[in-house]
Every structure is written in C-alpha cells, then in structure tokens.
Amino acid sequence: MNTHATAISTENLHFSYNGPQQPVLRGLSLDIPAGSLTAILGPNGSGKTTLLRVLLGFLRPSAGTVRVAGRPLGDYTRREMGRLMALVPQSEPIPFNFSALEYVLLGRTPYLGALESPGPADRQVALEALRAMGAEALRERAVAALSGGEQQLVILARAMAQQPQVLLMDEPMAHLDLGNQGRIVSIMRQMAAAGVTVVFTTHDPNAAAAVASYVVMMRRGEVLTAAPTARAMTAANLSETYGVAVEVLHAGERSLICLREEA
Amino acid sequence: MTTLRRPFLVLGLLFIGVLVFSIFLGRYPAPYWMPLSTLRSDLLAQRLVVNLRLPRILAACLLGMSLAAGGTVLQMIFRNPLVEPGFLGVSPGAAFGAAFSILFLDGGPAVVEVTAALFAGLGLAGSYVLARAIRYGGWILRLVLAGIIVSALFSAGLGVLKYMADPLTELPEIVFWTLGALWGVTWADVAYMLPLVVPGLVVVYLMRWRLNVLALPEETAFSMGTAPGRERSLLLAAAVAAVAAVVSVAGAVGWVGLIVPHVSRRLVGADAQKALPASMLIGGTFALLCDDVARTIVAGEVPLGILTALFGATGFLLLMIRRTPQVG
Incomplete structure (x- = not known):
C-alpha cells in the first residue's frame, strides 16, 4: 500500500492547447492526500479535465512537474503507470460488440506483455471487479447495449481490474439518475476505504460536499482553495470559485449549496 | 456472444476442405473436375497442378x-466498421502504379507488380506525411x-491514365487489373x-488481443499502460504491408477486407483474440472459393474483383437482414 502521505503532488503546472496566449493551466500547484476521496471542483472550462489528463500523463505540461507516490511521472514506464493509475473518462464510447466480461478483462493490460492475452488469474480479477460493482449478472451482455448506468459500472470495473493505487474519474455522476449516482458514490467510498486514492472532477458543489473528503477548487487554471471538505466549502470560497453569490445551508451534518436569492 | 459452437473447428475444416477441393477443380482435362485417377497417371495434369494451380x-x-x-486491424484501430484495408491510399496507389506501368513501362507482369507495390507504399507514405501536416482533429481523424x-488524387491520376490509354490494348489491361485477378500467378x-x-x-x-485495447478511445488506451500511437502505427504498418504485397500481385480486389471482418465478428464475437483468426480463416476460404469460380466457370477468366463484390455483397446483405439481437 501507499506509504506516502501525498498520493499526487504537482508543482507550478503550465499547460495550453493552442500556444501560450490561451493557457489552460496557469502555475497550478496542489497536493492530494493518499487514500482521500478528492473532488476537483470548478466551473465549466476551468481546466478540470485538462488537469486530470495531465495527472494521468496523457497530456504533457509545458512547465512544472507531476509526482505520483513520490516519484515524477517521467520516471515510470508506461506499464508501471497503467498499474498505478486508472481512468474513468467522462464518456467512453465503446466500439464493437464486446461482452461486459471481455471489456473488463481489457483492464488487465498493464499486467500483460504486448503479445500476451489474459489467463485464468486475470479472469478471476475481472470477475471480482464486476462483482464488487454488483454487476456480475451483466458479464455476458453486450456493453454497447447496456443502459448508461450499467455501462458506467462496467467501465468502473474495467478501471478496477487494473488494481490501481489512484483512480481518476472525470465527472463520474454527470449523466446518471439519482439511484445510479448513489450506487457510484458508495463504490467510490468503498474504494477509498480500501486505500485507493480517488480523484474526481465535478462542477457540482453539492456532489463534492456529499462525497469528497478533500476538495480542490479551481478557477481559470489555478487552485483557489485546497482543504478538507468541511473547511473548504464556505460561502466565500464557493462564491469566488463560481463568480456568483453562493450560500451554504446546513441541515444537521450535511450542507446544501445554492445560489443566494436576491431580496 | 458466440453464435457458432466450436467456431474454429468448423471454420478450420471448411478452409482445409475448400483448399483440397480447389486442387481438383479446373478446366483440365475436362471442365470443372479432375478425378484423382487422372492426377495419379497424367503427367501433364501433375505439372499443371504443381506449377499453375x-x-x-x-x-x-x-x-x-x-x-x-x-480489414479487422483497420476497422478496430480506426474504430470504424466501414473502413477497409485499401484505405490510406494503398489500393488507389497500387492501381495508379499498375496503370502507369502498363502505359509507360514495357516490362510485362513483373514490372507491373513492382510498380504497383511501389505506388501502394507511396500512397501509404503520402497519407502518413499528409496526416502529420494536417492541422485539424485528432490523429485518427x-x-x-x-x-x-x-486516394482521391490517385483516382484522378488513374482517370487521366485511362483516358490516355489505347482503348484496344492498354485500357482493357488496366481495367482487368483494377478489377483484380489471380490469373497467371506463378511460384515467383x-x-x-x-x-x-x-x-x-x-x-x-x-x-491480436492487444488490438482490443488499441480500439478503445486514445486516453483510455493510454491510461491502461499502452503507448497507443506507437503500437497502433506498428499494427497498421504490419497490416498494410501484407495488403500492399497481395494487392500488387492480385490487383485491387475489393469487399473482402470490408465484409469478412463483419462476418467474423457475427460468428465469434468482437474480441479480436478470436475475431482476428476467424477473420483470416473466413477470408482465405472466401477468396479461394471466389477464385475457384473465376477460373472454372467459363473458358476465359472472370475478374476476381467482380465475384468478391457480387458474393460478398450478397452474403453481407443476408447477414444483415437476419434477425439477431447483436449490433456492429
């Protein structure tokens, strides 16, 4: 298991898609505690997805470093990175007619050579991942024919078959109904409890407040606040992040974030 | 997902059966069938089988x-079931090269083949260089x-060459080549x-199993510890090299690379671990059968490309209108 107190740390990250005139990340530094359930919270276009891709190593920052489990990303081989971090993207269009089990088995890739195919042990891991999602009954079904919620479970199982230390999720609840949101949230909590650092992006402060143990607030490619949820989710911080007046209502242990009504 | 039980036993036996069957099929000594006794006793028949058939x-x-x-590789890597292996400028390049050689280089079939292969490679290289220069969309797009x-440039060039060709001697040769045929193929x-x-x-x-992973969206494939760009390029190069080689000998035979992967996925499922070998067996069997018809049915030679299109499209249609709960 992870012995470092920080799972991911970045220092002075800069990134842009179309040259330095349109920066997406502007000197971004943050530390994500190991084993936390961290929300990256910010308005649309604040650079959340880009940050996730830079953390994954898929996009290379023009300046700055990303360290995962204490080592710079560049020190890992591609296969090591596949065992270290898994990704659940916002949308993962599934080509062709894979069955759910075939699809989850693809998550074993970082444990196999380029010419190898999965064996019985890999099958066992894949089945366990499906079982952990409560989706074992879907194993022979075609993934493309599943409902959105079921697909999300299969994609999560695919990521878990990688047995990662860090799970990156891009807007994991954006397209799901309430029941499926609840299912995904309880799975995310289970994973964090099992020692996996779960990092997810969201534009919804209520999702962050309800799920996360640690919140990173972003605006225009910079970190405004990074703190444990209770400390981070203040009306002042949220108002600054979203650029509108926000208030936080408390109901017992829980809080509800909404726009402040003009009198 | 499997609609055929023991698919590889069935496909393998079918392939070997057609292979053996093809040896006895032909127009010597009489149309359609050569009895085993003839092959045992007739010296000419033996030579014909060994050197031609x-x-x-x-x-x-x-x-x-x-x-x-x-076809399987390109459809999976491009995540598009309508792509075929002549894609990326290979087939049109080869066709242009063959026509060019027929018109301007007087060297017979061997020269046509080499020129076709060169231009197929040129088509691929051209596509690659152009793709690097295009400033729009992701790498696949x-x-x-x-x-x-x-492909459009080579097709235009081919049109010009056809227009210039002697309609009595050169044009038929070009047309025959672009339709594809295995007529006169030698051991060389x-x-x-x-x-x-x-x-x-x-x-x-x-x-082949890795192909499944490389068919996923770029960032997903990357997140699973692959190097998608490098690995896809390697697979594409391997697939296209094989296709360029066969196309330069046989001409632009269409439809096989488009349809056979679909048939294969219907029979054994999408997992390329099974779909790729099944595709190869079906493709081999299908091309053999079409070529058997091409060389046997009439005294002359029916261009292979016509038959693959005819049988391929018919078979595809039957497959698609059958009621199955599957997609893709």
Missing part, C-alpha cells in the same frame, strides 16, 4: 487472409482525412509476396 491456390489464401486481417485525399509471384505477407500477418496475429 498450387501457386494460384496459395496466392488466393494469402490474398484473402491478408485482406481480412488488414487526420489519418482518415489524409487517406481520403491521397508467391515468393515475392511472402517476405511482406508472412511478417505482417505474424505481427498482427501475435498482437
């Missing part, structure tokens, strides 16, 4: 397998666009194909 049969197998494997542009032709076809197919076969 066997290389042709082998060439048909290589052709079908390469096109079907190439750029490759697709570049392939379309290069087979030997010429092997150095590209064998390594190409071996690489594709060995990486």
Whole structure:
C-alpha cells in the first residue's frame, strides 16, 4: 500500500492547447492526500479535465512537474503507470460488440506483455471487479447495449481490474439518475476505504460536499482553495470559485449549496 | 456472444476442405473436375497442378487472409466498421502504379507488380506525411482525412491514365487489373509476396488481443499502460504491408477486407483474440472459393474483383437482414 502521505503532488503546472496566449493551466500547484476521496471542483472550462489528463500523463505540461507516490511521472514506464493509475473518462464510447466480461478483462493490460492475452488469474480479477460493482449478472451482455448506468459500472470495473493505487474519474455522476449516482458514490467510498486514492472532477458543489473528503477548487487554471471538505466549502470560497453569490445551508451534518436569492 | 459452437473447428475444416477441393477443380482435362485417377497417371495434369494451380491456390489464401486481417486491424484501430484495408491510399496507389506501368513501362507482369507495390507504399507514405501536416482533429481523424485525399488524387491520376490509354490494348489491361485477378500467378509471384505477407500477418496475429485495447478511445488506451500511437502505427504498418504485397500481385480486389471482418465478428464475437483468426480463416476460404469460380466457370477468366463484390455483397446483405439481437 501507499506509504506516502501525498498520493499526487504537482508543482507550478503550465499547460495550453493552442500556444501560450490561451493557457489552460496557469502555475497550478496542489497536493492530494493518499487514500482521500478528492473532488476537483470548478466551473465549466476551468481546466478540470485538462488537469486530470495531465495527472494521468496523457497530456504533457509545458512547465512544472507531476509526482505520483513520490516519484515524477517521467520516471515510470508506461506499464508501471497503467498499474498505478486508472481512468474513468467522462464518456467512453465503446466500439464493437464486446461482452461486459471481455471489456473488463481489457483492464488487465498493464499486467500483460504486448503479445500476451489474459489467463485464468486475470479472469478471476475481472470477475471480482464486476462483482464488487454488483454487476456480475451483466458479464455476458453486450456493453454497447447496456443502459448508461450499467455501462458506467462496467467501465468502473474495467478501471478496477487494473488494481490501481489512484483512480481518476472525470465527472463520474454527470449523466446518471439519482439511484445510479448513489450506487457510484458508495463504490467510490468503498474504494477509498480500501486505500485507493480517488480523484474526481465535478462542477457540482453539492456532489463534492456529499462525497469528497478533500476538495480542490479551481478557477481559470489555478487552485483557489485546497482543504478538507468541511473547511473548504464556505460561502466565500464557493462564491469566488463560481463568480456568483453562493450560500451554504446546513441541515444537521450535511450542507446544501445554492445560489443566494436576491431580496 | 458466440453464435457458432466450436467456431474454429468448423471454420478450420471448411478452409482445409475448400483448399483440397480447389486442387481438383479446373478446366483440365475436362471442365470443372479432375478425378484423382487422372492426377495419379497424367503427367501433364501433375505439372499443371504443381506449377499453375498450387501457386494460384496459395496466392488466393494469402490474398484473402491478408485482406481480412488488414480489414479487422483497420476497422478496430480506426474504430470504424466501414473502413477497409485499401484505405490510406494503398489500393488507389497500387492501381495508379499498375496503370502507369502498363502505359509507360514495357516490362510485362513483373514490372507491373513492382510498380504497383511501389505506388501502394507511396500512397501509404503520402497519407502518413499528409496526416502529420494536417492541422485539424485528432490523429485518427487526420489519418482518415489524409487517406481520403491521397486516394482521391490517385483516382484522378488513374482517370487521366485511362483516358490516355489505347482503348484496344492498354485500357482493357488496366481495367482487368483494377478489377483484380489471380490469373497467371506463378511460384515467383508467391515468393515475392511472402517476405511482406508472412511478417505482417505474424505481427498482427501475435498482437491480436492487444488490438482490443488499441480500439478503445486514445486516453483510455493510454491510461491502461499502452503507448497507443506507437503500437497502433506498428499494427497498421504490419497490416498494410501484407495488403500492399497481395494487392500488387492480385490487383485491387475489393469487399473482402470490408465484409469478412463483419462476418467474423457475427460468428465469434468482437474480441479480436478470436475475431482476428476467424477473420483470416473466413477470408482465405472466401477468396479461394471466389477464385475457384473465376477460373472454372467459363473458358476465359472472370475478374476476381467482380465475384468478391457480387458474393460478398450478397452474403453481407443476408447477414444483415437476419434477425439477431447483436449490433456492429
């Protein structure tokens, strides 16, 4: 298991898609505690997805470093990175007619050579991942024919078959109904409890407040606040992040974030 | 997902059956069938089988397998079931090269083959360079666009060459070539194909499970510890090398590479671990059968491309209108 107190740390990250005139990340530094359930919270276009891709190593920052489990990303081989971090993207269009089990088995890739195919042990891991999602009954079904919620479970199982230390999720609840949101949230909590650092992006402060143990607030490619949820989710911080007046209502242990009504 | 029980036993037996059957099929000593007794006693029949039929049969197998494997690889990597292996400028390049050689280089079939292969390679290289230069979309989209542009340029060039060709001598030869045929294939032709076809197919076969991962969206494939750009390029190069080699000998035989991968996925499921070898077996069998008809049915020679299109499209239609709960 992870012995470092920080799972991911970045220092002075800069990134842009179309040259330095349109920066997406502007000197971004943050530390994500190991084993936390961290929300990256910010308005649309604040650079959340880009940050996730830079953390994954898929996009290379023009300046700055990303360290995962204490080592710079560049020190890992591609296969090591596949065992270290898994990704659940916002949308993962599934080509062709894979069955759910075939699809989850693809998550074993970082444990196999380029010419190898999965064996019985890999099958066992894949089945366990499906079982952990409560989706074992879907194993022979075609993934493309599943409902959105079921697909999300299969994609999560695919990521878990990688047995990662860090799970990156891009807007994991954006397209799901309430029941499926609840299912995904309880799975995310289970994973964090099992020692996996779960990092997810969201534009919804209520999702962050309800799920996360640690919140990173972003605006225009910079970190405004990074703190444990209770400390981070203040009306002042949220108002600054979203650029509108926000208030936080408390109901017992829980809080509800909404726009402040003009009198 | 499997609609056929023990698919590889069935497909393998079918392939071997057709292979053996093809040896006895032909127009000597009489149309359609050569009895085993003739093959035992007739010296001419033995020579004909060894020097003409066997290389042709082998060439048909290589052709079908390469096109079907190439089709599977390209459809998966481009995540598009409508792509075929002649894509990326390969087939139009080869056709242009062949026509160019027929018109301007007086060298017979061997020169046509080499020129076709050169231009097939040129088509691929052109697509690649163009894709790097295009400033629009992701890598896959750029490759697709570049392939379309290069193909259109070669098709235009082919049109010009056809227009210039002597309508009595050169034009029929060009048309025959673009329709594709295995007429007059020799052991030398087979030997010429092997150095590209064998390594190409071996690489594709060995990486067949990996192909599934590389068919996923770029960032997902990356997150699973692959190097998608490098690995996709390797698979594409292997597949296209095999296709360029067979196309330069057989001409632009269409439809095999488009349809056979679909049939294969219907029979054994989408997992390329099974779909790729099944595709190769079906492709080999299909090309053999079409070529059997091409060389047997009339005294002359029916262009192979006409038959693959005819039977391929008919079979495809039947497959698609059958009621099955599957997609793709």
